[in-house]
Amino acid sequence: MTPEQLGEDPTVATLSGVQRHEWLAKLHANHLPVDEDVHDVPMYEVSLGGIMGINDSERWVTIGTPIWVSLSLFDRGTLVWRVRKKDTLDLKVLKNVWYGGARASAPEAHRLIEGKHPGVACCDGFNVLFPGTASPISTNLLRGNLDPSPSKNRTLYRLLYPPGRSLFEACSELELIRGMRAALRGHEFLCSQSILHRDIGVDNILLSCDDELREGAEGFLIDLELAIYTGPTIEYRTLAPIRLPTGRVLNDVQVKHLHWTTSVANRGAPVTGTLQFMAAELLASLDDSLRSTGRPVQYVPVEHQTHHDIESFIWVLLYSLIRRVIVTSRQNLSAEEETWMQSLKMEFKHYYGQRAPDGILAQRSNDRPWKVVVDYPPFFSDAIRELIGQLSDHLEYKRTNPLSHTAVLDVLDIAIRRLSQSE
Numbered sequence: 001m002t003p004e005q006l007g008e009d010p011t012v013a014t015l016s017g018v019q020r021h022e023w024l025a026k027l028h029a030n031h032l033p034v035d036e037d038v039h040d041v042p043m044y045e046v047s048l049g050g051i052m053g054i055n056d057s058e059r060w061v062t063i064g065t066p067i068w069v070s071l072s073l074f075d076r077g078t079l080v081w082r083v084r085k086k087d088t089l090d091l092k093v094l095k096n097v098w099y100g101g102a103r104a105s106a107p108e109a110h111r112l113i114e115g116k117h118p119g120v121a122c123c124d125g126f127n128v129l130f131p132g133t134a135s136p137i138s139t140n141l142l143r144g145n146l147d148p149s150p151s152k153n154r155t156l157y158r159l160l161y162p163p164g165r166s167l168f169e170a171c172s173e174l175e176l177i178r179g180m181r182a183a184l185r186g187h188e189f190l191c192s193q194s195i196l197h198r199d200i201g202v203d204n205i206l207l208s209c210d211d212e213l214r215e216g217a218e219g220f221l222i223d224l225e226l227a228i229y230t231g232p233t234i235e236y237r238t239l240a241p242i243r244l245p246t247g248r249v250l251n252d253v254q255v256k257h258l259h260w261t262t263s264v265a266n267r268g269a270p271v272t273g274t275l276q277f278m279a280a281e282l283l284a285s286l287d288d289s290l291r292s293t294g295r296p297v298q299y300v301p302v303e304h305q306t307h308h309d310i311e312s313f314i315w316v317l318l319y320s321l322i323r324r325v326i327v328t329s330r331q332n333l334s335a336e337e338e339t340w341m342q343s344l345k346m347e348f349k350h351y352y353g354q355r356a357p358d359g360i361l362a363q364r365s366n367d368r369p370w371k372v373v374v375d376y377p378p379f380f381s382d383a384i385r386e387l388i389g390q391l392s393d394h395l396e397y398k399r400t401n402p403l404s405h406t407a408v409l410d411v412l413d414i415a416i417r418r419l420s421q422s423e
């Protein structure tokens, strides 16, 4: 078997000792950090394959070890690296992903977006090709199985994003809330184009790494793998020549057709997202589906809607506020603060260590996670405690008043004003 058939990616090469030395010298000469590379970690040069001079121009060098390795055995095999572009030295995040069937979900979702928004990460997606050819790298071709049926095939893609940081690494509460607001505005922008993200979780909202930040660009959304388009399907058709009453004949008339379809998503599960941050109604529906086997009444799943994603933003905010306190805690806490911290860590484990939908729902039902912020005054500012109080009110009345972008953005704005004044 060839190295490729054994799983070696022909578009990736390990830097030799000399190449590595030259690369590090180049970084050094350009005043870029070299200590970010752990010394005995291999460095890889990654290309997009294809024919030299046509599509083989992009080259990237990896930094350190991957920042994310997907744990799911039979899914997209996601691998995420920080990389620098070989010629320009631009820092990016590169996602290696194997898409099944004919769909490359995130690149497709990004293609649907009209215009740009700072709250949604720009994503360049590329098919990876066998070097020297125009054939995409796919499991079918690697295995010498030329069965063209797309259902069993997986195709390799590389997606490039701007680098971000976790919400809970924010240097201040203000930075965290600004990042959340930017991402929520990004979400509103997507919804205005009938694109629903459906996987709002702490890993999919990032803080910007840019040193000079514009207002509104402090955070962004990533990972549109589960996004769906809920608007009409747009189809352009060229009509046969038309004769007008005046006798004039019009050729090549293009018409735009809008079709509404209910089966917008073909992704299997109707409920998507990360359990810890999922809206209560979706968790309940999921719980129902888990218990429904053998029941005489058929289970009807709840449709994932905009207000569910907005609710997830609130759960992400609460989680990130608490985790930030734990992650960024100082070394020299007083004895009293240390006791508070140990107790906070226990509560955090308790609330976010639940794995099943019913366990997560039970933890939320008694208001305890909200009270964590209220009950630990040394760790959270007044502005944040007030914000949390307002958001929990919004959640309480969501049945009669479904959560809206405006309502949540308004309370975030107030908190940002208060936090800015006290800085």
Ligand SMILES: Nc1ncnc2c1ncn2[C@@H]1O[C@H](COP(=O)(O)OP(=O)(O)OP(=O)(O)O)[C@@H](O)[C@H]1O
Pocket: 067, 068, 069, 070, 071, 072, 075, 076, 077, 078, 080, 093, 095, 121, 161, 162, 163, 164, 165, 203, 204, 206, 222, 223, 225
């Ligand atoms: N631009 C970025 N900056 C920093 N970290 C990133 C960036 N993009 C992705 N990551 C990290 O990689 C993780 C995985 O990326 P992403 O969310 O796009 O993949 P995924 O589709 O959730 O993976 P899976 O296939 O396992 O479901 C993110 O949760 C985040 O921790």
Ligand SMILES: [Mg+2]
Pocket: 203, 204, 223
């Ligand atoms: Mg993700």
